[in-house]
Amino acid sequence: MLTPFDKQRRLQTSKDFLELVGDNIDEICDRIVTVDETWVHQYDPESKQEFMQWTKKGERPPKKFKVQKLASKLMATIFWDSEGVLLIDYLPKGTTMNGQCYANLLAQAREAVVQKRRGKLSRRMLFLQDNASVHTAPVSRQALKDTGFGN
Template identity: 85%
Template sequence: MDEKGERPPKKFKVQSRHRSLWRQFWDSEGVLLIDYLPKGTTMNGQYYANLLAQARETVVQKRRGKLSRGVLFLQDNASVHTARVSRQALKDTGFSKIDHPPYSPDLAPSDYFLFPI
């Protein structure tokens, strides 16, 4: 119960001033690479192509031998992923692309069995 003459507590609205875009690359053993897009930078085909090259180097460093056994790569059909430079970079990495399934509200991409036994 409030005392007579007391002011009610102030309510503060919490706002995030920093919105950031990040990409995460992971496999069955855990996270390989997290990339935060610098503020004021636009994600485009060339940026993504450079990121794919960085992901390949990370696989080579953190998962020795996995690249020679084959890496399956799942991505959606966003314009950044379908840009000519991005498609060429994906070929250059040696990753095998998995076709993205049609949208299903029942399943998230991480619900699929991505890692062969």
């Protein structure tokens, strides 16, 4: 939860950013590439249509139990820009996201930019990511520079 100080600092930072970009907001937004990770839970709930079955007149339908999520889940890493999704990668089961894995993803994301957004790399891209430990690992920082995503 943000403290009042943090909220005020975010507000001021946002105002400073808007003042800095001025009338170039569209050009700046077109240069931003964002990455985030999320867990994707794997389960296939039965729809009402699939659950329906014939019963005799006056007979009660079988009781439907609440569907619970299975324990299976995948980590999805998504890269996108103002035009849409650039890359979605699913971390293989049993694999842990680390600096080297993230560095490899950055190389794949760069290739996706080359393929899907011709000319975008020639403009200085602005890369937006959180400060997760894999994002700040030395190998990740070097990969950011090598791919052109780094400042």
